[in-house]
Amino acid sequence: MKYSESFIYTQREAPKIAECQSHKLLLRAGFLTMVSSGIYAYLPLGYRVLNNINRIIRKYMDKAGAQELFMSALQPIDIWQKTGRDKDLKDVMFTFEDRKKRKLCLGPTHEEEITEIARRFLFSHKQLPCTLYQIQTKFRDEPRPRFGLMRSCEFIMKDAYSFDRDQAGLDLSYEKMLTAYKNIFRDFGLDFVISEADSGAMGGSVSHEFMVEAAIGEDMLYRCPKENKFYKDTRICPVCKGKLKESKFVELGHVFQLGTKYSLAQEGLFLDENGSRLPFVMGCYGIGVSRVLSAIAEVSSDKKGLIWPKQVAPYDLTLIVLADEHRISALNIADKLNDLGISVLVDERNEAAGVKFNDAYLIGNPYIAVMGKKYSSHKSLDLEVRSNKESKEFTAESLISFLKDEYAG
Amino acid sequence: MKYSESFIYTQREAPKIAECQSHKLLLRAGFLTMVSSGIYAYLPLGYRVLNNINRIIRKYMDKAGAQELFMSALQPIDIWQKTGRDKDLKDVMFTFEDRKKRKLCLGPTHEEEITEIARRFLFSHKQLPCTLYQIQTKFRDEPRPRFGLMRSCEFIMKDAYSFDRDQAGLDLSYEKMLTAYKNIFRDFGLDFVISEADSGAMGGSVSHEFMVEAAIGEDMLYRCPKENKFYKDTRICPVCKGKLKESKFVELGHVFQLGTKYSLAQEGLFLDENGSRLPFVMGCYGIGVSRVLSAIAEVSSDKKGLIWPKQVAPYDLTLIVLADEHRISALNIADKLNDLGISVLVDERNEAAGVKFNDAYLIGNPYIAVMGKKYSSHKSLDLEVRSNKESKEFTAESLISFLKDEYAG
Numbered sequence: 001m002k003y004s005e006s007f008i009y010t011q012r013e014a015p016k017i018a019e020c021q022s023h024k025l026l027l028r029a030g031f032l033t034m035v036s037s038g039i040y041a042y043l044p045l046g047y048r049v050l051n052n053i054n055r056i057i058r059k060y061m062d063k064a065g066a067q068e069l070f071m072s073a074l075q076p077i078d079i080w081q082k083t084g085r086d087k088d089l090k091d092v093m094f095t096f097e098d099r100k101k102r103k104l105c106l107g108p109t110h111e112e113e114i115t116e117i118a119r120r121f122l123f124s125h126k127q128l129p130c131t132l133y134q135i136q137t138k139f140r141d142e143p144r145p146r147f148g149l150m151r152s153c154e155f156i157m158k159d160a161y162s163f164d165r166d167q168a169g170l171d172l173s174y175e176k177m178l179t180a181y182k183n184i185f186r187d188f189g190l191d192f193v194i195s196e197a198d199s200g201a202m203g204g205s206v207s208h209e210f211m212v213e214a215a216i217g218e219d220m221l222y223r224c225p226k227e228n229k230f231y232k233d234t235r236i237c238p239v240c241k242g243k244l245k246e247s248k249f250v251e252l253g254h255v256f257q258l259g260t261k262y263s264l265a266q267e268g269l270f271l272d273e274n275g276s277r278l279p280f281v282m283g284c285y286g287i288g289v290s291r292v293l294s295a296i297a298e299v300s301s302d303k304k305g306l307i308w309p310k311q312v313a314p315y316d317l318t319l320i321v322l323a324d325e326h327r328i329s330a331l332n333i334a335d336k337l338n339d340l341g342i343s344v345l346v347d348e349r350n351e352a353a354g355v356k357f358n359d360a361y362l363i364g365n366p367y368i369a370v371m372g373k374k375y376s377s378h379k380s381l382d383l384e385v386r387s388n389k390e391s392k393e394f395t396a397e398s399l400i401s402f403l404k405d406e407y408a409g
Numbered sequence: 410m411k412y413s414e415s416f417i418y419t420q421r422e423a424p425k426i427a428e429c430q431s432h433k434l435l436l437r438a439g440f441l442t443m444v445s446s447g448i449y450a451y452l453p454l455g456y457r458v459l460n461n462i463n464r465i466i467r468k469y470m471d472k473a474g475a476q477e478l479f480m481s482a483l484q485p486i487d488i489w490q491k492t493g494r495d496k497d498l499k500d501v502m503f504t505f506e507d508r509k510k511r512k513l514c515l516g517p518t519h520e521e522e523i524t525e526i527a528r529r530f531l532f533s534h535k536q537l538p539c540t541l542y543q544i545q546t547k548f549r550d551e552p553r554p555r556f557g558l559m560r561s562c563e564f565i566m567k568d569a570y571s572f573d574r575d576q577a578g579l580d581l582s583y584e585k586m587l588t589a590y591k592n593i594f595r596d597f598g599l600d601f602v603i604s605e606a607d608s609g610a611m612g613g614s615v616s617h618e619f620m621v622e623a624a625i626g627e628d629m630l631y632r633c634p635k636e637n638k639f640y641k642d643t644r645i646c647p648v649c650k651g652k653l654k655e656s657k658f659v660e661l662g663h664v665f666q667l668g669t670k671y672s673l674a675q676e677g678l679f680l681d682e683n684g685s686r687l688p689f690v691m692g693c694y695g696i697g698v699s700r701v702l703s704a705i706a707e708v709s710s711d712k713k714g715l716i717w718p719k720q721v722a723p724y725d726l727t728l729i730v731l732a733d734e735h736r737i738s739a740l741n742i743a744d745k746l747n748d749l750g751i752s753v754l755v756d757e758r759n760e761a762a763g764v765k766f767n768d769a770y771l772i773g774n775p776y777i778a779v780m781g782k783k784y785s786s787h788k789s790l791d792l793e794v795r796s797n798k799e800s801k802e803f804t805a806e807s808l809i810s811f812l813k814d815e816y817a818g
Contacts, residue, residue: 033530039481069453071451072450073563094507153507154482
């Protein structure tokens with residue numbers, strides 16, 4: 001992608017609405033723009049990161065045998081009346097009537113809808129276990145929208161739902177998802193913590209939260225500095241009896257064992273070998289996709305800007321071209337890298353070197369290569385690793401082969 | 410994908426709600442399920458087709474230099490008040506208030522929101538031309554939801570918007586999009602017609618519709634059987650003076666030259682070389698993604714079921730395994746084809762041959778291979794082309810190499 005033809009517009013100052021580091025940087029670097037309080041549009045850079053996050057999620061969901069579908073955002077309120085959650089979630093659910101006075105809501109989550117779908121298609125124990133997932137926009141009438149995508153009225157979730165014949169089946173499905181989640185969060189490049197959590201309004205018992213430490217977090221955990229383990233409800237380490245350190249966390253993923261709450265309320269029943277009708281034993285598994293985007297930005301930046309982990313970065317490389325005479329060579333290098341599946345943002349704009357460097361640091365692609373005087377004199381480029389600022393000289397060929405190795409597998 | 414592990418559940422009879430061939434078949438074959446009148450969920454098979462349609466659209470949008478973003482579904486009503494379209498579209502727009510009495514709507518389209526984004530980032534003639542697009546769920550309080558995805562309350566659209574400095578620029582951007590659309594609709598495998606259309610409520614002058622002939626169509630065109638050309642407002646051919654034949658069409662794509670309607674109303678202005686502030690000259694370009702899915706199903710089926718064109722089919726091949734002893738060989742063949750990028754639905758269910766054949770025809774993947782007695786006796790498979798029922802005998806190796814050639818490029 002040529003920078004001059006891209007829709008990438010950075011700003012020197014963060015808009016006044018920005019309340020935290022990630023929000024400031026995502027707005028300044030042109031990843032997001034605010035449509036209205038708590039409502040955002042993803043600009044092309046942000047959309048690329050979103051896609052990378054989704055790609056990682058799909059990889060491990062598919063690997064775990066989950067199948068992707070796409071449910072509706074509009075939901076009839078009557079399916080919520082079956083579980084009573086129309087009342088429980090009343091305050092955060094957008095509800096309205098259509099022209100025929102049909103009562104609708106915008107799905108803040110999809111347990112009820114997926115249970116309706118499951119009961120329509122899954123009749124027999126032979127069809128179980130079954131895990132379905134979707135990546136979709138959800139809606140929440142948020143009392144205090146904050147921190148950009150961290151707490152917004154419209155956000156993207158991956159939500160998966162498992163259907164099993166019994167608790168032993170659910171345990172297996174749940175374990176598979178836990179493994180998938182560990183792989184997913186590792187590939188996000190996040191230093192995450194898993195905590196056993198209170199599942200509250202979801203109605204189940206066992207649940208785990210995937211969390212990332214961040215100053216803007218709203219969940220509190222207590223860490224033992226000796227063991228580096230996390231506890232939720234105690235301030236004294238049960239192992240070494242030392243005092244625990246308070247830390248704030250952001251919740252990014254949450255897996256629940258729902259049990260039969262929804263299947264009983266919605267008559268989600270299947271036939272077992274003996275002809276008995278039994279309720280599905282269900283699990284649900286969420287990842288806040290847009291929140292992950294914000295969380296990565298929150299924990300991975302420096303004074304100069306964002307620092308994207310390799311797997312989710314909008315581009316793999318920013319190639320800064322300082323002299324117009326190197327433009328064609330730069331585009332050639334970019335073409336060769338593209339053929340290897342390595343994406344390049346070629347900054348061939350008619351701008352001062354300082355502007356280009358500032359933008360490259362602000363946008364935060366993992367590698368920054370510079371074609372400047374050294375390229376004129378002896379065909380060499382400087383490659384800087386955004387995360388640790390290490391810099392090395394390369395020829396075009398050795399740069400390509402270095403990046404090929406870096407992105408292999 | 411093993412059929413026995415998939416979420417593919419076909420039905421013998423179409424649900425009573427189904428009103429036309431595509432609606433019946435998509436429900437019977439397990440591509441869709443109705444959540445409520447005019448509201449559908451895409452089951453895994455339908456979601457795969459949707460993704461293929463989107464892949465084709467993205468290919469040609471990106472090739473035309475358009476950049477993908479992702480706007481919000483929730484929109485503040487005040488941006489609609491600027492153009493007066495809050496009134497024009499009042500009847501079909503879902504509107505409601507949030508807890509802070511902020512008036513919101515669910516976007517039935519995004520001209521207003523994209524114009525707000527453009528005026529925030531595009532200041533100078535140097536940033537033009539610029540074309541942005543998204544693929545997103547839209548909402549419409551439909552008075553008469555009909556024909557499944559054809560006319561529903563929630564549907565998926567690709568909408569693109571171009572910004573130019575003048576009419577000459579718009580003409581170029583528009584032409585590029587017309588070319589992209591021709592490629593897209595060709596790749597959909599649709600026999601389409603382009604008609605110059607009345608742009609009505611969109612506020613522009615020049616516009617073209619991409620239409621497909623179908624009995625359930627709501628647009629009427631008149632065809633000259635001699636020339637095979639289409640006319641909109643005359644029943645006598647202006648060329649051969651013969652009587653024209655009436656045909657019904659479904660509109661799947663629509664491109665408009667919007668001009669300055671939105672930019673003037675929303676102060677979408679840029680600076681030209683002389684320091685004058687001028688309004689963007691805009692175009693907009695829509696494709697009804699979910700409607701395309703329905704339209705393909707509507708025009709491409711037979712008594713036995715759906716017949717998906719190669720580019721959009723949920724899987725490339727259904728491999729029917731009639732004897733359990735061939736199960737491992739079948740999965741081996743599928744693995745080899747998967748490595749070539751050819752997707753296979755392996756029907757290794759414990760079901761009667763008739764059930765498997767019926768489902769393969771109903772689902773409509775382009776090729777159906779059968780491992781039966783001939784495989785036991787002399788290792789050969791029958792391959793049937795779903796669209797023309799031609800059948801040919803292959804060894805496993807020659808089948809793989811035949812399909813490789815069929816899907817090359």
